[in-house]
Amino acid sequence: MSSTTSTYSNPFTGPGSVDIRDINIHDHVPVILDATDSMYFAWKTYFSLLLRENNLVDRVDGTVHSHVMVGDSDWTAIDATLIWWFFTTISKDLLHMVVSDGDDAHVVWVKLNDLFTNNKLQCRVFLQQEFFYCHQDEQSIDDYCRCLETLSDELRDINAKVDDDLLLSMLTAGLNEDFANAATNLTLLSEPSFRKFAPYMQLEERQMKG
Template identity: 75%
Template sequence: MSSTAPTYSNPFVWPDTADICDINIHERVPVVLDVTDSTYFAWKTYFSLLFRKNNLVDHVDCTVDSRIMVGDSEWTAIDAMLIRWFFTTISKDLFHTVVSDGDDARAVWVKLNGLFTDNKLQRCVFLQQNFFDCHQDDQSIDDYCRRPKTLADELRDIGAKVDDDLLLSRLTSGLNEDFGNAASNLSLMSAG
């Protein structure tokens, strides 16, 4: 085993363990990842931004072999903190699915992402069913509009495109009766 130091994209910035430990993960990642909800795209995006902002990408992108870093207490402390962040931002079911003794942050990250991208056909069927079953019911208009958009983003992540016309069609057909005129007008606008 080699004991070379990791190469960071910015060699002058080394994450400070105390700064990383002080991050309130629930403020930075305000969603809980769950297989029964469409939160994967948001969850992954929040974490990706957090990794980039704090120079933590090397913990999840395989540029550094964690077995080499075992002797670096700061690196292993940060890696353990990332694992803790993952575990506190996922559902209990997901936790029990991915938890395994001895995993590093990269292994947990790969497992979690794989659950949402590896089973593309199953995931696509689930997301499309939710997309086409979307109705406003008693939700606010903002909450309702966010739901199909989120599902469309999740579908895009697995390679199933939802074009703007289909998204608009789904949005208008799921609106409450109170928005009947608006739905008709939106449908006419998109046809022209």
């Protein structure tokens, strides 16, 4: 075996090791990634945590290339398991877009992430337009808050971070007229934040429907 192989971790061996083939992926990644929805940030976060927890980051970050590991049965088994995880947590449409015979886990991981992070400039312009023109209109407070959070997550994915002050400003600015008075109570909150103000507005909505 090449000396290069000594640089990678093997989750099948060592104290407290866990056979990753026994892991139920849907318990750890409880979302299905779809090209038309906004689950990319959640999907990648769940996977990143799982990979770190099981010392598998080097399988997808390009640290060790699979061609170096030819003949290593443990490496091959781990690689196949990761690919299976990816394929069973994405939609059929995405599967058809990325599946290709002979790809290792690193290649599949890169393909999936590239689908959501390529053309960052165009995506940023489009998402920022959506974000800054987002208003409650006929939406419930829950749906309105979820829309703002989703757009801010998508902007974060392309390194256009939306801080809490901006998120809070957009929430209050986009409320419909029914909540105009409630929005003025923002100044009464100590250390106001989106996380504090959103539940307050949800409570106001329930009282209004009374």
